[in-house]
Amino acid sequence: MLLSLASCNKSGNDSSNVINFLDALKLGGDTTDLNYSNSGHAYSVPSKNLDEEALNLHLTGDAAFETSFTTAPASDEAFKLFDGKGPVQNNTNCNACHQRDGRGNLPVLEHKKNLDSYILRDANGYYKIGNASIFLRISIENDTINQVVKSEANHWGAPVAVPNFSDQLFHRGSAGIRQDENGNSISQGSGQADVWMKYEYKTITYPDGTEIELSKPLFFVDNPYDSPDDPNTYNPITISEGANSRLFQPDVRLGARIGQPVFGLGLVGAIKDEDILALADPEDSDGDGISGKPNMVFDIEKYYECKAANNCDTNAPISLGKYGWKANAPTTTHQGLGALRGDMGVTNPLFPDESIEGTDLMQSYKESDEAFASYKESSEGKIEADIDFSKAVVFYTETLHVPARRNLKDPDVRSGGELFEKVGCTKCHTPSFVTGEETSFSMDGGHIPFVENQLIFPFSDMLLHDMGDELADGRRDFDASGKEWKTRQLWGIGLTQRVNPGAGFLHDGRARTLEEAILWHGGESEEIKKEFMNRTKIEREQLIKFLESL
Amino acid sequence: MAGIVIFCFSCGKDNSPSNNDGGIADNGTNKAIIANITDSVIVAGYESLNTEIGGLVTALAVLKSDPTAENLLSAQNAWKAAREHWEAGEGHIFGPVDTLGVDPATDSWPVDTSNLDKALGGWAIGNSVESYANDLKGFHAIEYILFGDGESANTREIGSLVNIQLEYVYALAQSMKNQTETLLKAWNEEYSDTFKALTPSEAVEELLGGMIGIVDEVGNGKIGDPYNDKNTSLVESQFSWNSTTDFTNNIVSVKNIWEAGMDDLINQVEKAKVEDITSKISTAIAKIKAISDKDNDGEIDANELTVAFRNQIKSDEGRLLIQEAIDALAALQASLESLQGRI
Numbered sequence: 001m002l003l004s005l006a007s008c009n010k011s012g013n014d015s016s017n018v019i020n021f022l023d024a025l026k027l028g029g030d031t032t033d034l035n036y037s038n039s040g041h042a043y044s045v046p047s048k049n050l051d052e053e054a055l056n057l058h059l060t061g062d063a064a065f066e067t068s069f070t071t072a073p074a075s076d077e078a079f080k081l082f083d084g085k086g087p088v089q090n091n092t093n094c095n096a097c098h099q100r101d102g103r104g105n106l107p108v109l110e111h112k113k114n115l116d117s118y119i120l121r122d123a124n125g126y127y128k129i130g131n132a133s134i135f136l137r138i139s140i141e142n143d144t145i146n147q148v149v150k151s152e153a154n155h156w157g158a159p160v161a162v163p164n165f166s167d168q169l170f171h172r173g174s175a176g177i178r179q180d181e182n183g184n185s186i187s188q189g190s191g192q193a194d195v196w197m198k199y200e201y202k203t204i205t206y207p208d209g210t211e212i213e214l215s216k217p218l219f220f221v222d223n224p225y226d227s228p229d230d231p232n233t234y235n236p237i238t239i240s241e242g243a244n245s246r247l248f249q250p251d252v253r254l255g256a257r258i259g260q261p262v263f264g265l266g267l268v269g270a271i272k273d274e275d276i277l278a279l280a281d282p283e284d285s286d287g288d289g290i291s292g293k294p295n296m297v298f299d300i301e302k303y304y305e306c307k308a309a310n311n312c313d314t315n316a317p318i319s320l321g322k323y324g325w326k327a328n329a330p331t332t333t334h335q336g337l338g339a340l341r342g343d344m345g346v347t348n349p350l351f352p353d354e355s356i357e358g359t360d361l362m363q364s365y366k367e368s369d370e371a372f373a374s375y376k377e378s379s380e381g382k383i384e385a386d387i388d389f390s391k392a393v394v395f396y397t398e399t400l401h402v403p404a405r406r407n408l409k410d411p412d413v414r415s416g417g418e419l420f421e422k423v424g425c426t427k428c429h430t431p432s433f434v435t436g437e438e439t440s441f442s443m444d445g446g447h448i449p450f451v452e453n454q455l456i457f458p459f460s461d462m463l464l465h466d467m468g469d470e471l472a473d474g475r476r477d478f479d480a481s482g483k484e485w486k487t488r489q490l491w492g493i494g495l496t497q498r499v500n501p502g503a504g505f506l507h508d509g510r511a512r513t514l515e516e517a518i519l520w521h522g523g524e525s526e527e528i529k530k531e532f533m534n535r536t537k538i539e540r541e542q543l544i545k546f547l548e549s550l
Numbered sequence: 551m552a553g554i555v556i557f558c559f560s561c562g563k564d565n566s567p568s569n570n571d572g573g574i575a576d577n578g579t580n581k582a583i584i585a586n587i588t589d590s591v592i593v594a595g596y597e598s599l600n601t602e603i604g605g606l607v608t609a610l611a612v613l614k615s616d617p618t619a620e621n622l623l624s625a626q627n628a629w630k631a632a633r634e635h636w637e638a639g640e641g642h643i644f645g646p647v648d649t650l651g652v653d654p655a656t657d658s659w660p661v662d663t664s665n666l667d668k669a670l671g672g673w674a675i676g677n678s679v680e681s682y683a684n685d686l687k688g689f690h691a692i693e694y695i696l697f698g699d700g701e702s703a704n705t706r707e708i709g710s711l712v713n714i715q716l717e718y719v720y721a722l723a724q725s726m727k728n729q730t731e732t733l734l735k736a737w738n739e740e741y742s743d744t745f746k747a748l749t750p751s752e753a754v755e756e757l758l759g760g761m762i763g764i765v766d767e768v769g770n771g772k773i774g775d776p777y778n779d780k781n782t783s784l785v786e787s788q789f790s791w792n793s794t795t796d797f798t799n800n801i802v803s804v805k806n807i808w809e810a811g812m813d814d815l816i817n818q819v820e821k822a823k824v825e826d827i828t829s830k831i832s833t834a835i836a837k838i839k840a841i842s843d844k845d846n847d848g849e850i851d852a853n854e855l856t857v858a859f860r861n862q863i864k865s866d867e868g869r870l871l872i873q874e875a876i877d878a879l880a881a882l883q884a885s886l887e888s889l890q891g892r893i
Binding site: 034035036038039040041063068070071072073074075076078079080081082083085092096099100105107128130131172174175176185188189231232498500501502503 | 644645646648649650651654655658659660661662663664665666667668669671678679680681682683684685686741744752755756758759760763771775781782783784890891
């Protein structure tokens with residue numbers, strides 16, 4: 001197929017490629033519902049081509065996605081239906097981080113400073129991360145190691161969890177999990193530690209003299225459970241004094257992650273691995289300055305299979321990562337149920353253990369709360385979200401449609417699209433793929449026919465790229481170095497702030513506009529960014545208009 | 551449950567790819583209609599909400615300093631008065647109410663009763679409630695404390711309230727006041743202009759999405775889920791027995807937008823549907839009210855609380871009334887959805 005071939009042209013020099021994506025209307029193929037693509041509801045729409053049975057499962061998953069979990073075990077029998085949260089978590093429901101199925105936003109919007117009166121702020125201007133769609137990933141790392149020899153001992157290259165913590169910092173917790181020496185509950189709502197944030201700024205000047213100020217959120221850990229202090233203020237002195245916390249040791253890496261859009265994920269899963277791997281050029285052998293590296297990651301479903309067959313040594317549970325900011329999750333099931341257990345503390349069939357199992361915090365909580373300890377020994381305490389709930393919530397994210405393009409005929413949009421190709425954006429933001437046949441897998445092992453055999457326009461090669469020091473978090477994640485990030489899908493991106501007016505772009509939500517997101521590009525995209533910056537203001541605006549049409 | 555639950559967005563719509571065309575003209579008249587809906591319904595509603603939340607703060611301050619049965623009743627009434635304006639704004643849950651986290655901080659359901667009970671045993675109450683988890687805050691956390699368990703009665707003895715509970719609900723109300731003031735400010739200073747700058751077609755699509763969303767949520771979620779499961783624990787506002795009033799006000803929010811000019815805009819593209827939708831909105835409101843309106847006077851009175859929604863889902867007679875309300879909401883939803891692709 002012509003379109004398929006065009007999509008595999010990484011260099012993007014084929015003029016047919018330009019024509020194809022400029023004219024593309026239904027970015028999600030037959031999943032796209034043209035009637036629901038132009039408002040703040042545009043991401044929350046079932047795929048157009050679902051049959052009745054699939055639609056019913058999708059709608060069940062919709063309710064599951066909105067379920068606000070309460071702390072387990074519920075004190076009132078009547079509320080057992082909702083319990084499962086904790087004992088530590090980052091939020092209470094999926095929608096809280098993926099607002100209206102779209103991007104999250106930082107708790108304090110730097111461009112809306114006058115609207116943050118209800119955010120706890122200390123005397124030095126640090127904001128406490130409370131009910132926020134962002135959290136910190138944590139791990140320990142030796143700076144010299146960017147690649148590890150994968151084995152079962154290191155979960156085939158997984159980041160190394162911070163001892164006595166986890167690989168994710170849970171800034172919220174159940175009442176009673178943080179106690180003083182007399183067993184009294186302290187630290188209102190704190191989990192493993194508190195997280196505070198502040199902004200720093202820099203000004204970028206275009207060659208034509210136009211200036212633009214960029215803001216970058218900085219995150220600070222405070223009041224860790226192994227070195228507690230006042231939860232109502234962030235005090236840098238406390239950090240140095242509390243260096244006995246494992247979190248404050250120099251080998252600890254932190255990386256902020258904001259909620260991503262969850263539509264179109266089934267289509268991404270149905271892209272054939274070989275089509276993505278065909279775009280890879282990890283050593284930049286074609287010398288175009290762009291690498292493209294696959295992230296081969298731990299796959300928990302394969303792990304259960306190889307454990308059952310007792311052959312993980314010869315049949316390593318590794319798959320191509322397609323999801324997450326660093327492509328560190330291979331499937332929607334792995335990603336979604338991992339988030340259910342991690343972000344909300346709701347254990348499930350795939351992840352039956354609490355994220356902090358085996359830590360001192362978990363142990364002390366069990367010792368102090370008999371009801372919780374016995375609950376965790378019960379069957380309902382082991383699997384808090386059952387298989388039906390788990391299947392439905394994963395299926396929901398697999399079957400949300402991708403919104404249609406808007407303003408295709410606008411001459412500025414078309415010029416901007418051509419410029420998008422010319423300056424080199426399509427070298428990583430690969431416009432299109434054709435999804436495979438029998439390449440999608442639902443939780444029960446069947447296929448999801450609605451996402452297969454579809455011409456789609458995600459505008460991503462699904463690969464890792466070095467994005468430079470400014471975006472780096474210095475935290476390795478399987479094959480992804482501290483500077484590498486997966487190329488984000490751009491479909492639907494023009495509706496981001498219709499869906500959530502406060503949503504920010506990039507992994508920590510720092511970019512308030514698409515223009516700012518472009519200006520944060522560095523590393524192997526540095527030259528392409530310069531190409532953009534060297535264009536006239538009108539041309540730059542046209543390119544942004546093209547992005548807004550997606 | 552916080553936020554909009556879009557249960558059935560795909561039902562009953564056609565295939566016309568009209569999203570790029572826009573059937574409603576982009577002209578001054580239509581822009582004025584959108585401006586009127588923005589000012590007279592959305593912003594005016596948030597002003598009323600902010601005022602009534604202020605009343606709740608005052609009532610809880612009085613209750614804290616003078617905990618009498620009379621002051622408890624005043625606080626409960628202040629809660630209901632504020633609640634009315636929140637629910638009457640749920641037809642337009644978009645913009646700052648989402649972005650600023652006002653919706654989940656104000657209306658999270660269910661309440662995390664397990665954590666709340668424990669927290670009230672030891673946490674210090676102060677400005678730190680701002681950073682508490684959303685399911686420990688908002689209308690329903692205050693309701694849980696002010697109204698008791700809602701099983702056999704929606705009242706509680708004043709003597710059963712302890713100081714830390716009174717301090718806590720007061721702090722929560724103050725926090726809500728911060729939120730609603732911020733929400734109002736956000737609309738007045740920025741988002742009103744942003745919304746009015748949309749083309750009328752875009753604005754109508756946003757409004758219509760909000761209307762469909764709340765009709766869907768009330769019919770299939772708030773009413774449908776507990777009715778189908780015969781499960782009272784799913785009922786929102788169950789402690790105060792204010793559920794039927796909540797649901798009514800949700801559809802009143804649809805009516806307010808419709809009557810403020812949405813009907814005129816739709817009249818330009820789907821004239822035949824206007825009367826039908828006007829009628830179905832009225833029917834849906836009447837059928838919801840009828841669930842708990844025992845004396846059939848069109849109002850839900852204090853003496854009708856025994857037929858509160860949570861009790862009606864368990865009675866044969868009540869279930870018939872609830873089914874009629876669900877049917878009326880489904881009919882309204884179908885008519886609203888039929889407008890998609892026409893605007």
